[in-house]
Amino acid sequence: MIDKTVRTMAEAMAGIQDGATVLVGGFGAVGQPNALIDGLIEQGAKDLVIAANNAGVGHTGLARLMELGRVRKIICSFPRSSDPVVFETLYRAGRIELEIVPQGTLAERMHAAGAGIPLFFTATGAGTKMAVGKETREIDGRTYVAETSLPGDVALIEAWEGDRWGNLTFRKSGRNFNPVMAMAAKLTIVQTQHLRALGEIDPDHVHTPGIFVDRVLHVPYGDPSGF
Amino acid sequence: MSATAVSAAKPLTRPEMAARVARDIPEGWYVNLGIGIPTAVADHVPVEREVVFHSENGVLGMGPAPAKDAVDPWLINAGKQYVTLRDGGSFCHHADSFAMIRGGHLDLCVLGAFQVAENGDIANWATSENDTAPAVGGAMDLAAGAKRLWVMMEHTTKDGAPKLVRRCTYPLTAVGAVKRIYTNLAVIDVTPLGFVVRDMAPGLTFEELQARTEATLHVPG
Numbered sequence: 001m002i003d004k005t006v007r008t009m010a011e012a013m014a015g016i017q018d019g020a021t022v023l024v025g026g027f028g029a030v031g032q033p034n035a036l037i038d039g040l041i042e043q044g045a046k047d048l049v050i051a052a053n054n055a056g057v058g059h060t061g062l063a064r065l066m067e068l069g070r071v072r073k074i075i076c077s078f079p080r081s082s083d084p085v086v087f088e089t090l091y092r093a094g095r096i097e098l099e100i101v102p103q104g105t106l107a108e109r110m111h112a113a114g115a116g117i118p119l120f121f122t123a124t125g126a127g128t129k130m131a132v133g134k135e136t137r138e139i140d141g142r143t144y145v146a147e148t149s150l151p152g153d154v155a156l157i158e159a160w161e162g163d164r165w166g167n168l169t170f171r172k173s174g175r176n177f178n179p180v181m182a183m184a185a186k187l188t189i190v191q192t193q194h195l196r197a198l199g200e201i202d203p204d205h206v207h208t209p210g211i212f213v214d215r216v217l218h219v220p221y222g223d224p225s226g227f
Numbered sequence: 228m229s230a231t232a233v234s235a236a237k238p239l240t241r242p243e244m245a246a247r248v249a250r251d252i253p254e255g256w257y258v259n260l261g262i263g264i265p266t267a268v269a270d271h272v273p274v275e276r277e278v279v280f281h282s283e284n285g286v287l288g289m290g291p292a293p294a295k296d297a298v299d300p301w302l303i304n305a306g307k308q309y310v311t312l313r314d315g316g317s318f319c320h321h322a323d324s325f326a327m328i329r330g331g332h333l334d335l336c337v338l339g340a341f342q343v344a345e346n347g348d349i350a351n352w353a354t355s356e357n358d359t360a361p362a363v364g365g366a367m368d369l370a371a372g373a374k375r376l377w378v379m380m381e382h383t384t385k386d387g388a389p390k391l392v393r394r395c396t397y398p399l400t401a402v403g404a405v406k407r408i409y410t411n412l413a414v415i416d417v418t419p420l421g422f423v424v425r426d427m428a429p430g431l432t433f434e435e436l437q438a439r440t441e442a443t444l445h446v447p448g
Binding site for chain 2: 027028030055077078079080084087088091098100101102103104105107108110111122123124125126127128129130143170171172173174175176177178179180207223224225
């Protein structure tokens with residue numbers, strides 16, 4: 001019997017190594033796997049590379065992980081937020097690396113990683129400082145920039161429903177980066193609001209098929225709040 | 228550069244600018260409105276004119292802000308504000324959402340900007356080469372990917388410095404991408420000739436507009 005469900009946070013976090021690249025889902029507070037981020041804080045892995053759209057708010061979640069000195073580098077599109085004080089303090093002190101990536105390129109780099117495509121060309125960023133040091137190519141009269149895929153060692157995902165095979169659905173704008181990150185990582189760990197029996201999720205409604213998922217933890221926390 | 232007061236002119240207010248942009252958006256277009264000034268454009272498209280608004284975080288068919296007691300905590304836009312979904316709306320993941328943008332499926336994107344150059348270059352994400360923590364979000368994808376890019380901004384900075392320039396001095400968002408600019412003073416097309424003035428605020432003279440614009444303005448011809 002295939003059973004990807006885990007019963008404890010310690011089981012969910014087992015084996016995350018120092019130096020790992022961790023893809024963290026969510027856009028604002030919606031679809032953000034807060035329980036798993038807290039689990040990673042507890043688990044203790046350090047020297048991490050974090051890929052996420054934002055660089056943390058206030059002093060909780062990703063901001064807390066950074067504040068504890070556990071993040072070597074952050075890859076994101078938008079490090080500003082309503083309260084980015086932790087990131088900005090570390091960045092100005094030279095204690096964290098920042099790789100800024102256009103949001104669509106960030107999503108596509110992970111999508112490509114999940115699809116086995118190591119390099120692709122995009123018009124986004126052509127002629128800007130994002131293209132500096134990168135290969136460019138003229139195709140049908142337009143300039144494109146080469147971008148590499150962004151595979152993760154680990155992905156932390158928030159789903160609405162999940163089952164023991166790892167099939168997932170997401171809720172409204174909570175889908176965001178979660179499906180592409182689930183594809184792109186070697187170890188994909190999910191917190192789900194609802195744990196369904198196998199066969200209970202309509203196959204036509206599955207957003208992320210279980211092949212992309214390794215562990216499912218039931219965390220019925222309710223609604224997202226605050227950004 | 229003359230900085231004489233625009234004597235008889237009545238610059239457009241922000242809502243008037245938004246209404247002016249909305250007037251030019253036909254039914255059936257798929258449209259992304261950038262964070263900031265452009266967001267207000269949606270309020271001026273009548274609901275019976277079916278324009279489909281897209282938000283980068285995977286929302287297609289976005290409706291207006293909800294009443295305070297009807298907020299859905301799972302439904303936000305790219306500016307992280309609560310929104311609603313119209314009938315016919317749908318959700319998708321980020322790679323599909325940006326495929327809509329980068330694959331040329333959006334009819335229009337409206338962005339704010341720091342500067343637009345007469346060759347269509349746009350600078351709207353950073354004001355210095357060594358910003359402390361630059362944040363680009365989806366601006367470069369939108370500017371490079373939409374079928375047409377319009378810019379909506381004040382005609383000059385708060386200090387009166389021109390924002391319609393010969394060449395951008397701030398870091399670029401995209402090269403040669405802007406097709407039209409809506410400001411509080413004018414509507415200006417970006418053409419192979421340069422800036423062509425299509426419309427001006429009531430009472431404004433062409434000379435007054437040129438005095439507030441670094442690049443040469445042309446009349447339609």
